[in-house]
Amino acid sequence: MTSTRRHILQAGLFGGLGNLLSSSHAQTTTVPAKRVRGIVFMVSDGMSHGVLPLTEALSQQTRKRSTRWWELLQSPGSVQGLMDTASANSLVTDSAAASSAWGGGQRVPNGQINVTDKGRKLEPIGVTLRAKKCRLGLVTTATVTHATPAGFAAVTPNRDDEQSIASQYLDRAEIVLGGGSQFFDPAQRKDKSDLFADFAKAGYEILRTRDQLLAARSPRLLGTFTSGHLPYSVDHSNDESLAKMVPTLSEMTDAALKRFLTGDAPFLLQVEGARIDHAAHANDVAGLLGDQLAFDDAIATVLATLAGRDDVLVVITSDHGNSNPGLNGMGSSYGRTNQHFSRIAGIKASHERIFAEWNAKKGGTAELTALVQERLGFKPTDSEAATLLDTMSGKPVPEWNHLLANPPGILGQIAGNHTGIGWTGTVHTADMTLITAVGPQAERFHGLVRNDSVHGKLLEMLLS
Ligand SMILES: [Zn+2]
Structure with a gap:
């Protein structure tokens, strides 16, 4: 090349x-051009632009240091671009269409994995690479069969058919790490097939706990550490049993990358911080920034592992915006903004966990106020607690933004009164996303990049 x-x-x-x-x-x-031995393609799913400066501010506040992505933005050795993210049927893409654009080379309708609007099946990049003896790895904090990893290795008109996606990974992806054990488990699969046994027969080491991952010796890995998605970082770090059983994104990334650097075969490793998207849907700022920090830790691990090498390209991006969080100026002359923002560090649970705890015990406004105060670290006003209780009970509440007229939207706004964080809705947005590339041929990702042009770039680099 x-x-x-x-x-x-x-x-x-x-x-x-x-x-x-x-x-x-x-x-x-x-x-x-410099030869590309391998590519680490890192996706902070659903990361709107505003997430990056908020994560940097939280890192400075709580860790007294910068995030790696922020540092890369200032590094003369890295290339910056913007991703044009639309899908075949909408200015706003979902993760299935976005990953299909990257993995199949064509924009498809939302909800579909590598199936076009005409019903034509695209060859996912994992299949193309496999035929050329190039290794594929999929690491995520969602179920491993979720849309973003699936776009690189599966074909289905229905992104929710995760049982089918699971069986398609066999021999296509050599390393598969994340959540979603239910889709491999014969007791939970419709066809009763034992995918764990099938993968083991094909040479994969089957992993179910963090300790097993850290002790693993095989080049091929299938690790599913939870039945569904992995927990949010804010819940993971506040729950000893979760921290013991479930590895971090950084630990999974490290296990995958070290295996791919052994030997000479070219490789493509997708690393997804999946729950940044879920937290944005939930208007949950602690879930969002905690997982973005965990994603940044994975960036740090990748860059440290690759230090001194010049044959591996790292691309860091997102597939679409989501609810576009931002820090509002609070108080006179915005003088109370920092004080509001500093409360985020005191939040001890994701909104997902708060809703689950509430549904398990329920009660009145006094109990709800106590739960929110204990988990979020600030006391909601009486009217905030009453409105939240109403929306969780299914009663209509006065809210002109229909996207926010639901429990996540109301809790997000209440939290925003105390933290300063505002949200445009609870859904994906059409924004361009940031791309940062570092390593050989990084300049391919300079400027405005259509999402469906990424596929050709990856193949040109890996197969030349
Ligand atoms: Zn989403």
Whole structure:
């Protein structure tokens, strides 16, 4: 693979600046592009632009240091671009269509994995790579069969058919790590097939706990550490049993990348921080920023592992915006903004966990106020608690933004009164997403990049 680069000969050879700027003295030469042995494609799912500065501020507040993505934005060695994210049927994509654009090379309708609007099946990149002896890895905090990993290795008109997606991974993806054991379990599958046994027969080491992952020795791994999605980081770090059983995204990424760096085969490793998207749907700022910090830890692990190498490209991006969180200026001259923001660090549970706890015990406004105060660290007003109780009881509440007229939207707004965080809705948005690329041929991701052009770039680099 070669690329054409314009080299302007030194001014001294031609005796002056005028000559330097003259196109007649510019010489075009062809230089070989740096070889790409492997690509780590990192996706912070549903990460709107506003998430990055909020995560940086939280990291500075709680860890007294910068995030790695923030540092990369200031690094002269990294390339920045913007992803144009639409799908075949909408200006707003879902993760199925977005990952199909990357993994299949064409925009498809939302809800479908590598199946076009005409019903044509696209070959997922995992199949193309497999035929060329290139290894594929899928690491995620969602079920491993969720839309973003599936777009690289599966074909189905229905993204929710995770049982079918699970069986398609066999021999296509050599490392599969995340949640979703239910889709491999014969007792829970409609066809009763034992996918754990099938994968084990094909040489995969089957992992169900963090300790098993850390002790694993095989080159091929199938690790499913929960029945559904992995827990949010804010819940993971506040629950000893979860922390013991479930690895972090960084630990899973480390296990996958080290295996791919062994030997000479080319590889594509997708790493997804999946629940940034889920937290945005839930208008849950602690869930969102906790998982974005965990995603950033995975970036740090990748960059540390690749230090000193020049043959692995790292691409960091998102598939779409979601609910576009932002920090509002609070108080006179916005002087209370920082105080509001600092309360996020005191939140001890995701909204998902708060709703689950409430549904398990229920009660009146006094009990709800106590639960919110204990988990979120601030006391809701009487009217906030009453409105939240009404919406959770299915009663209509005064809310002109219909996207927010539901328990997540109301709890998100109540939390926003105390933290300063506002949300546009509880759904995906059409925003362009940020791309940061570092490593060989990173310049391919400079500027505006259509999501369906990524597939060709990945294949050109890995198969040339
Ligand atoms: Zn989503």
